[in-house]
Amino acid sequence: MKIVDIRATPVTVPLTRPLRWSFGVETATTRTIVELITDEGLVGIGETRGGDEIVRALELHRDLYLGVDPLEVWRITRRFSVFRMTSEQLALVGAAKLAGAAVEMACWDLIGKATGKRCGDLWGGIESDAVEFSAYVFYRYDADGSVGTGDRPENAVEHAVELFDTYGFRDIKFKNGVLDPALEIKSVELMRAELGDRLRSIRIDPNAVWSVDTSVRVLNRLADYDLEFCEDPTWGIEGLARVRERTPVPLATNMAVVTFEQLPLTVRSKGLDIILGDIHFWGGVSSVLQLAKICETFNIGMSLHSDRELGISSAAAIHVAASETMISHSIDTHLLEQADDIITAPFRFEGGKVRVPEGPGLGVEIDRDKLEFYAKRHREVGEVSEFQDPAQSTFRAKFPKF
Secondary structure (H helix, E strand, O other), X not given: OOEXXXXXXXXXXXXEEEEEEOOEEEEEEEXXXXXXXXXXXXXXXXXXXXXXXXXXXHHHOHHXXXXXXXXXXXXXXXXXXXXXXXXXXXXXXXXXXXXXXXXXXXXXXXXXXXXXXXXXXXXXXXXXXXXXXXXXXXXXOOOOOOOOOOOOHHHHXXXXXXXXXXXXXXXXXXXXXXXXXXXXXXXXXXXXXXXXXXXXXXXXXXXXXXXXXXXXXXXXXXXXXXXXXXXXXXXXXXXXXXXXXXXXXXXXXXXXXXXXXXXXXXXXXXXXXXXXEOOOOOOOHHHHHHHHHHHHHOOOEEEEOOOOOOHHHHHHHHHHHHHOOOEOOOEOOOHHHEOOOOEOOOOOOEOOEEEOOOOOXXXXXXXXXXXXXXXXXXXXXXXXXXXXXOOOOOOOXXXXXX
16 A cells, blocks of 8 residues: 555634633634545545645645655654754644644554544553543633633633533633733632532643743742642743742643753653643654653653644544643643634534544544535635734733733
8 A cells, every 4th residue: 555645635714712821812723634535545634834835835845745655654744854943944844743744644544444443442551532622721712802801800710611511511621811910810810719519620821921030930820729730831942840849839831832852851851741642743643653752751741732623633543642641731722713614523512522533544534514614704704823812912922921
C-alpha cells in the first residue's frame, strides 16, 4: 500500500459566541482537513490547526509522504521532525509541524482501517471506553459581538453553571488573564460557591500574561480554593520556576514546553508539575506518546491541550487519552463552543465524558456537505485573527498584561 495523492481542504467554522482570552477574542476556528489516498483505494483522514498556509506546506513537502507506505508512519514522522526552530527554518517550522501532524494522523487512520483496529488500540490499548473532559469556561461576549456582561465576574460563572447543568462535567478549566486579577479571583470564589460539591476541581489558565509577582500574589490568594493547577501563569520556563518556588499551587504549561529540546531545562528548573501535550503543536500523535514516556520517567503529570479542534482531531485526542495511562487529568475541548462540525456523527457529552469511537482507525467519517459548506465559508472570510478584540478598538495584546 502506497500514498499516491492528498486532498487538503481548509475550513472555517464559527463559534456560538465570542470567547475572550488574554490575547484577544476567539470567534471561529480554521482547520485543514487532510485526506490521504492510497493505491489500494483506502482513504485516511486527518486534521490540523490553520488554513491556507498548511495547504501550502503540504504541497511544498509532498516528497516526505507521497509514495510511502502508511504502515511506515514512523518514517514519515521522522522526515517531518527535521523541522525545528533554527534561523534557517524560522519561516517554515510552524506550518511544517502542523502539516506533518495531519499527515501522521491520516496515516494512523489508514493503518487502523487496513488492520481493523481502533487507533487507541494501536497506541497502547484502550483502557477506558469513555474519556472525561473538563468544562472549558470563558468570559464570553454576546452572540452579536457586543460586550454584554463579558467584563463581569459573574459572566464566567454563568458559563460554568450552563456547562455543568447541560453536560454533567465535574471539572473546570477557566480561561482567565482577561479581567483585573481581583475580579477573576471573585469568579473563582463564585464558581466554588455556586457549584458546591458538584465541582471536583478547577484549574485556571491566564496564558502567561501575569508577571511573576502577580502570579505569586494571585495564586497564593487562590490556594484556599483548592486549585488543581494553574496553566502558564507567566511567560517561559524560567518565569514559571520563579513562581513555583513561591506558591503551593501546581503549575502546568502548554505554551512554554512544546518541543523535546525544552524538556531538560524543564526538569532541571523544577518549575512545572504538569505538561499539556498537543497532538498538533508537538508535531503529531507519535510525539505526544513519546512525551508521555518522558513525563513518566521524571514524574511529571500530563493532560491534553485543546485549540478549537473539530471532530477528526477530537477523535484522535480521545483515542490518545483512552490509551495513554500517563494522562491523569481530564482533558480540554472547545467542541461545545463551536457552532458545527464536519463529521457525520458529532460527539455527545454525557456525565462530562465522551465515548471512544468504535470504528476502525479514528472511527469518524467526513460529512461531505458540511466540509464543502465550511470550505466555501473559508474562501469567503478567510482565517479570523484571535489576537484582536473587535469590541475594544484600543485593545493590544502584551506581556505582561497584569
